Amino acid sequence: xxxxxxxxxxxxxxxxxFVFLLPLxxxxxxxxxxxxxxxxxxxxxxxxxxRTLRAIGNTVAVALASTAxxxxxxxxxxxxxxxxxxxxxxxxxxxxxxxxxxxSYVVTISWTSLLEQNGGANRLLQLxxxxxxxxxxxxxxxxxLGLCNVPLVYLTTVDTLRKIPRELEWAARASGCGRWxxxxxxxxxxxxxxxxxxxxxxxxxxxxxxxxxxxxxIPASIPVLSTYIYEKAIGFGPDSFSLAAALSVLLSVVAxxxxxxxxxxxxxxxxxxxxxPDFSARIVLGRGARRAxxxxxxxxxAVLDLVxxxxxxxxxxxxxxxxxxxxxxxxxxxxxxxxxxxxxIRAVGxxxxxxxxxxxxxIVAGTAAAYGKSHGGGAHIRLLESCASLTYAIPGxxxxxxxxxxxxxxxxxxxxxxILVVAYITRYLIVQIKGSSAAMLSxxxxxxxxxxxxxxxxxxxxxxxxxxxxxxxxxSSSLLIFVSSLTEMTxxxxxxxxxxxxxxxxxxxxxxxxDYNLAYAFSVVIVVLILCGYGLVQCVGGAGRKKGxxxxxxxxxxxxxxxxxxKKMEETAS
Numbered sequence: 001x002x003x004x005x006x007x008x009x010x011x012x013x014x015x016x017x018f019v020f021l022l023p024l025x026x027x028x029x030x031x032x033x034x035x036x037x038x039x040x041x042x043x044x045x046x047x048x049x050x051r052t053l054r055a056i057g058n059t060v061a062v063a064l065a066s067t068a069x070x071x072x073x074x075x076x077x078x079x080x081x082x083x084x085x086x087x088x089x090x091x092x093x094x095x096x097x098x099x100x101x102x103x104s105y106v107v108t109i110s111w112t113s114l115l116e117q118n119g120g121a122n123r124l125l126q127l128x129x130x131x132x133x134x135x136x137x138x139x140x141x142x143x144x145l146g147l148c149n150v151p152l153v154y155l156t157t158v159d160t161l162r163k164i165p166r167e168l169e170w171a172a173r174a175s176g177c178g179r180w181x182x183x184x185x186x187x188x189x190x191x192x193x194x195x196x197x198x199x200x201x202x203x204x205x206x207x208x209x210x211x212x213x214x215x216x217x218i219p220a221s222i223p224v225l226s227t228y229i230y231e232k233a234i235g236f237g238p239d240s241f242s243l244a245a246a247l248s249v250l251l252s253v254v255a256x257x258x259x260x261x262x263x264x265x266x267x268x269x270x271x272x273x274x275x276x277p278d279f280s281a282r283i284v285l286g287r288g289a290r291r292a293x294x295x296x297x298x299x300x301x302a303v304l305d306l307v308x309x310x311x312x313x314x315x316x317x318x319x320x321x322x323x324x325x326x327x328x329x330x331x332x333x334x335x336x337x338x339x340x341x342x343x344x345i346r347a348v349g350x351x352x353x354x355x356x357x358x359x360x361x362x363i364v365a366g367t368a369a370a371y372g373k374s375h376g377g378g379a380h381i382r383l384l385e386s387c388a389s390l391t392y393a394i395p396g397x398x399x400x401x402x403x404x405x406x407x408x409x410x411x412x413x414x415x416x417x418x419i420l421v422v423a424y425i426t427r428y429l430i431v432q433i434k435g436s437s438a439a440m441l442s443x444x445x446x447x448x449x450x451x452x453x454x455x456x457x458x459x460x461x462x463x464x465x466x467x468x469x470x471x472x473x474x475x476s477s478s479l480l481i482f483v484s485s486l487t488e489m490t491x492x493x494x495x496x497x498x499x500x501x502x503x504x505x506x507x508x509x510x511x512x513x514x515d516y517n518l519a520y521a522f523s524v525v526i527v528v529l530i531l532c533g534y535g536l537v538q539c540v541g542g543a544g545r546k547k548g549x550x551x552x553x554x555x556x557x558x559x560x561x562x563x564x565x566x567k568k569m570e571e572t573a574s
Contacts, residue, residue, distance in 0.1 A: 005378075012380025020387035020426060023406035027398070030405050031245035035238075042239065042246040052247075055223040062142050062213070062224060063206040069146030070202040074153025075195055077297070082161040083187075085281035086294040095301040098309075100151035101534055103487040105211035105504060106523045108144050109511065110308035111135055112215070113315040113520055118324065120311075136220040144212050147304055149202035156198035157191055162277035164190045169282070179283065204258045207251065208395040210490040211504070215511055225251045226397045226490075233401055233494055245405070248398040259393040309527065316520035334521035344522065346499065347506040350417060354502065355485040358424040359478045365425070366432025367474060371466075373433075374440040388430035396490035399427060403495060415497045423491045428481045435477025439470040483533050487526060 032038045046052045077096050081089050099107050114121050115133050122132040134140065164187055172182040188195075210226045217227055225247060232244035285293060315321075319331040338344050372381045391399055403423045408414040413422070447465050489504025496505050503526060510519035 009378045009380045012378070013383050016380060016384045016387055019422070020384075020391055023399075023402035023426075024390070024394075026405040027245050027402040028249055030242055031249045033242050033245075042242045045239075046243055046246055051223060051228070055225050055228040056250075058138065058217075058222060059207065059224040059226075062138065062145060063203050065142045066145035066149065066206050067199050067202045069142065070149040070153050071195065071199050073146070073150045074198060074202075075157055077150070077154050077301075078158035078161055079183075080293065080297055082158050083183075083282045084290070084293060085284045086290055086297070088294060088298065092294075092297055092301065095298065095305050096154060097151050098305040099148045102527060102530060103211065103489070103504065104144070104148045104209055105215055105489055105507060106487075106526060107148055107308070108135075108212050108215045109507070109519055109523050110312040111140075111144055112516075113312040114308045116315075120325070136216050138222055141213055141216050141222065141224075144216065145206050145209060148209070148212070149205050152201045152205060153195065153198035156194045156201065159277060160191045160194035161187060162279060166278065166282070183283075200258055200261050204255060204393075207255055207258065208490075210395075210397050210493065211508075214493070214508065218512070226395060229397050229401065230493060233404075241401075241405075244401055248395075248401050252394045252398050255394050255398075256390075312520050313524050316517060316524050318517055321514075321516045334517045335525075337518060338521050338525060343501070344506060347501045347503050350420075350500055351486050351488075351503040354417065354420055354424055354488075355482045357421050358428060358485045359482045361421075361425050362429050362432040362481050363436075363474060363478050366429055366477075367436040367470065369433050370436035370440050373437060374443075385430070385433055388426075388433060391426050392428070392430045396427065396488075397494065399423065400491045400494040403491075414495075415500075417500050419495050420492060420500060420502075423495055424485050424488065427491065428484060431481055431484075432474075432477050435480075436470065436474050439473035442473075443469050479533065479536065483530060486533075487530065 029038075031042060032040060034041045077092070080086060081093060086092075112135055113119070115135050116122065117132065117134070125132055135144065168186050168190070169182050172186050173179075177185065208226070210230065213222070213224045213227045214230070216222075217224060223231070229244050229247045229251065232240050232247060234240075314325060316334055317330050317332070318325065319329050319333065323329050369381055369384055372378065373385065400423060403419055403426075404414065407419050407422060413419050443466060447469075452461070487504055488502065489508060492500075492502040492505045493508065496502060501509070503522075507519050507522050507526075510516070510522065
């Protein structure tokens with residue numbers, strides 16, 4: 001029995017290493033592969049190119065500046081929601097979480113529609129004798145990335161603020177500190193690890209993001225490391241893949257170092273996990289001040305998140321791009337093309353197929369791994385979780401390149417949907433493992449023991465006990481994987497072939513070819529699909545709470561689905 005168990009664990013470790021580790025090893029090997037053998041000549045050649053230094057400088061500048069913007073907006077929003085007695089907190093949270101729900105390329109396109117050269121926003125600035133604003137700049141990339149990552153800082157901070165003991169505040173007030181001094185010296189100090197952790201997550205998201213720099217930076221010839229890797233990978237030079245691999249190793253070192261920092265902050269914030277959050281207001285404003293703060297916050301986030309989407313929707317009905325909005329320029333041709341074009345229909349079908357297959361595979365493999373982990377597991381389970389965490393932590397553009405180096409050696413995979421399926425599962429499996437592991441905590445071992453005593457086999461035990469108990473949390477994690485796979489763009493930008501293009505890549509092609517109105521129309525369709533999916537998540541969660549007789553949620557708990565997702569991301573980093 002022991003020999004059999006050892007054999008299965010060894011076979012499992014070998015399979016995990018082949019799928020998860022070997023692609024990364026081949027990537028590292030390719031980075032030192034030269035015409036005359038092996039060496040670090042590729043790195044030396046890269047650092048001799050001015051564009052490489054420019055890409056590194058732009059990457060650092062964009063990541064730091066956008067993280068600072070995310071931190072300011074995220075911490076301010078967390079303070080408003082956690083501490084003030086304002087109303088409509090649920091609506092404020094939903095507005096703030098919109099960039100977390102939508103793909104970053106949709107957010108980018110919506111802002112480009114708002115700030116078109118001849119658009120309403122820039123015409124208003126001209127009337128006010130102010131310079132026009134163009135998002136196709138370093139500042140535009142920083143601004144959009146900063147908005148996209150506000151929810152990361154907010155979700156890591158708001159829960160910690162609610163868990164800070166009031167006794168600390170009372171002690172500070174009793175010692176003579178004023179309300180704002182207490183906030184500065186007590187609350188912000190206690191929340192510092194969570195804020196720092198959120199900033200690290202935002203920094204890593206900036207490093208990983210390919211869509212925003214691709215949509216805004218490539219047309220303006222502003223390179224960052226992710227788009228520079230893309231340029232090298234699709235180039236036709238003799239050393240293009242080796243140079244792209246060297247760049248990928250550099251980017252991976254930064255990402256893994258950031259994940260290590262995230263792990264340190266996550267361990268500090270775990271100390272407060274057993275503390276019950278306090279949803280009552282700690283700072284009570286007068287009626288006038290409360291209304292002013294409440295409506296200012298709603299207006300700011302409506303302008304940041306809703307107005308661009310409304311502008312994009314209006315632009316999707318325009319016949320000619322760049323003309324002023326008028327009845328004579330309205331048309332349904334853009335939507336007619338989206339719903340009838342063979343290329344668009346094929347892209348939607350590919351994305352739906354990839355999302356369904358990835359979701360199903362992750363549910364089976366992730367839940368099986370979580371079950372094995374909860375029952376002691378083995379070396380293969382521990383290795384799988386570690387390797388899946390690694391492939392989730394490294395940037396998507398790096399993983400895509402590693403997939404090419406590894407799976408192109410096996411006939412029939414590269415150039416087909418199969419390599420995208422493998423890449424998506426490799427990328428998102430850890431999300432399901434973390435979600436199913438959390439769900440396993442709700443299953444008491446006595447239930448399984450009772451099933452065995454009553455004569456039930458493994459299959460019947462899963463059917464009658466485990467699946468009903470694990471269903472809601474498992475489905476929540478899988479729906480996140482489904483939406484992420486459906487709208488994914490980074491992996492497909494390198495791995496997709498002519499007949500395997502996805503939704504994100506099709507929108508990118510529309511934008512790069514100048515068909516902006518088609519990109520707007522397709523993006524509006526995607527927003528509707530995502531909102532329907534998010535509504536389904538809420539319905540599943542609500543049904544699960546009603547079935548279990550759970551208490552009603554506080555209005556301040558809106559967006560907890562994404563908060564749970566963020567916890568999985570933090571666990572992945574650790």
